[in-house]
Every structure is written in C-alpha cells, then in structure tokens.
Amino acid sequence: MSRHSADVIVRSLVDDGWVEVIEPTGSVVGRPARRYRFHATVGHVMGVDVGGHKVLALITDLDGNVVASARHLVQPEDEPSIRLAAMDATIAECLETAAMTATDIWALTVGVTGPVDSTGRTSLFSPMPGWSGVDPIGHLSDRFSCPIQVENDCKLAAMAERWRGVAQDADDIVYVLAGMRTGAALIIEGKVRRGFGGAAGEIGWLLPVRWQRSVTHLESCGSLPSGIEPNEVLGWVLAACRDGDQEAQTAVKRYVKDLAVGAAALVLALDPQVVVLGGGVSRSADVILDQFNAELEKLSMRPPEVRVSIFGDESVALGAVRLGIDEVDAHSFGERLLQPVAPRRVAG
Numbered sequence: 001m002s003r004h005s006a007d008v009i010v011r012s013l014v015d016d017g018w019v020e021v022i023e024p025t026g027s028v029v030g031r032p033a034r035r036y037r038f039h040a041t042v043g044h045v046m047g048v049d050v051g052g053h054k055v056l057a058l059i060t061d062l063d064g065n066v067v068a069s070a071r072h073l074v075q076p077e078d079e080p081s082i083r084l085a086a087m088d089a090t091i092a093e094c095l096e097t098a099a100m101t102a103t104d105i106w107a108l109t110v111g112v113t114g115p116v117d118s119t120g121r122t123s124l125f126s127p128m129p130g131w132s133g134v135d136p137i138g139h140l141s142d143r144f145s146c147p148i149q150v151e152n153d154c155k156l157a158a159m160a161e162r163w164r165g166v167a168q169d170a171d172d173i174v175y176v177l178a179g180m181r182t183g184a185a186l187i188i189e190g191k192v193r194r195g196f197g198g199a200a201g202e203i204g205w206l207l208p209v210r211w212q213r214s215v216t217h218l219e220s221c222g223s224l225p226s227g228i229e230p231n232e233v234l235g236w237v238l239a240a241c242r243d244g245d246q247e248a249q250t251a252v253k254r255y256v257k258d259l260a261v262g263a264a265a266l267v268l269a270l271d272p273q274v275v276v277l278g279g280g281v282s283r284s285a286d287v288i289l290d291q292f293n294a295e296l297e298k299l300s301m302r303p304p305e306v307r308v309s310i311f312g313d314e315s316v317a318l319g320a321v322r323l324g325i326d327e328v329d330a331h332s333f334g335e336r337l338l339q340p341v342a343p344r345r346v347a348g
Helices: 003-016 080-097 136-140 153-164 211-219 230-242 246-270 280-299 312-332
Strands: 019-022 035-038 044-050 054-061 066-073 105-112 148-152 173-177 183-188 274-278 305-308
Touching (some): 003 019, 003 035, 044 312, 054 080, 066 080, 105 136, 105 153, 105 312, 148 153, 153 183, 153 274, 153 312, 183 246, 211 230, 230 246, 230 280, 274 280
Parallel strands (some): 044 105, 105 148, 173 274, 274 305
Antiparallel strands (some): 019 035, 173 183
C-alpha cells in the first residue's frame, strides 16, 4: 500500500472517530513521524454480574479499561422481582457514576448462574429461586437499544481469565468456580465451549461427581459458630483451617476431595493446559491449593498446572465486558463489512 493510500485510510478512521492522533513531544529533527492510536473511549460497554449474593456492574471503554462500577447486595433466597430491582439500581448507579445514559452503552452483557439457552434464559436450571422464568433481555430491552447478551457466570469468568487473568497463555482451559456453589467452564482451542443448549461444563449435575454435596462439609463443620450468615461460612471455615482448627481442617479436606473429583473428570475429558481455580476459594489458595493439586494428581492421567484467579469477585463482570467488546467488534468489523462502521460521535 502506498503512503498516500495509507494516509487516506487513516485520516478516514480519524474523521470517523476510531483513531486519534498522538501529538509529537519534545524536539524532532526533520519531518516528524505521524503517530496514531485506537480511540478506545469512543464507545463503552457494560458487564453485569447477577449472582446469589451480589449484583455488580462495570462500564469500560473499548480497551476494557474500567471507568465506573457499582454493586448492590442481594440474598440467595431473594425472589426474582427483588433481584431484578437490585440489577436495575446497580445499572442506574453505574451509569450515573460514569456520567452516562443507556444510549452511551454499545453492548450490554449479563452474567447469571445456571446454563443459558439461546433466548438468554436459564430454562434448564438456576440456583436462584424463580430465575428460570426470568427474561433478562426482555427486561432490559426497553431501556437499552444496544445488543444485549446473557451468559453463564462460569463461562464469563473463564473468558476473563484468558483475556487478562492467569490463563492468557493457554488455549485449553478448565475453569472451576469453587465456593459455596461449584461450577465449571471449558475453553477449547481458545473458545468457550457452550454446547448445544448452553450446558457444556455442567459436570456437577452428575451426582457421583459429588459437587452437589461438597459444600455440606463446610456447612457441617463442628466448630462453625451458630447463627453465622450463609455467605460467611466459606470464609470462616477457611480462616479457621489456616489457624489450625482441627474440625475446620477436616471439613476443608473433605471439601477439596469432592472438588477434585469433578475437576479430574473435566481434565480427563479435555486434557487442558491449565486448570484455573476461581470463586471464593481463590482468596484462600494457601489453604487448599496443595491439597487440591495432590488430589488431582491421584485422579488424572496427566495432571495440568493449577493456577488461582486474581480477580476475586469481579471475574464474571469482567468476562461480561469482554463478551460485549467482542460483540462491538463483530458488528463493526464483521467479515461481511468492507470497512468499519463509523461510531456514533460523542460530544466532547
């Protein structure tokens, strides 16, 4: 391509808002080089994590840089109307913090628990009471004109790990969300595996895998204080285990044994490069990691490297952001388009 042709194309991208000029700094001898960069703030996406204990919303630019966040607490037993109201309030607060409106969002992704079908519903199963009958896309579409997607929380967390987390160098990944609820997601050759109906990775549905009973070991820990809140059980038992409490250590040992059985089943099926441990246990990796590795080694033909997530409870929302950016890319730079669709210009 000639210099003139390249200059015409780049100037067109600048005029359309996709690219911005980097002004030269300091003294330059001769004709200065023209420098440009992607104008990431020309558009924004939102990722929302609707979970059992919280609703978290993030707004980022098109490079994934967070510009605003908001969270509201919910309870596992909350009915759908309460959880939807919390989602609405969290989204509104996040937009207000960013000084934006719904029209400033180019793509919106919602992460939920349970396998998500093609309509955005968790029709097969959801641990959140009544949520299987909720239509998140329909609920939000009267306020947002942008593309709206709904995806399983484990799958989004796995996307976040491969995008900016501990598995950036891996194409085959087993992600295990471990805490008071256990779930998993698979990334195969760099792509999240959804399956025919969105239920890929739901190994915990198989009772012999023991994931459905694993949390009972923590809940029945003999030294657990009476009246403790359900969302505090995991943290308390792991902290007590770290401090040498024998009953807590026994509970954690049994929990890790059950956790490793399901993880090993997925490892044997996929033969991944990496297993990523996320969820609540990721904050106490020093307590369980050695035990988990030992159990996985017993059960696996080729034990993979186990890495611990660094995202805490933001992994699902970050994965939702990544999926939103992918949607913007697909719309703007799809194979059927001859050139990028010019973004809507934002004043200022």
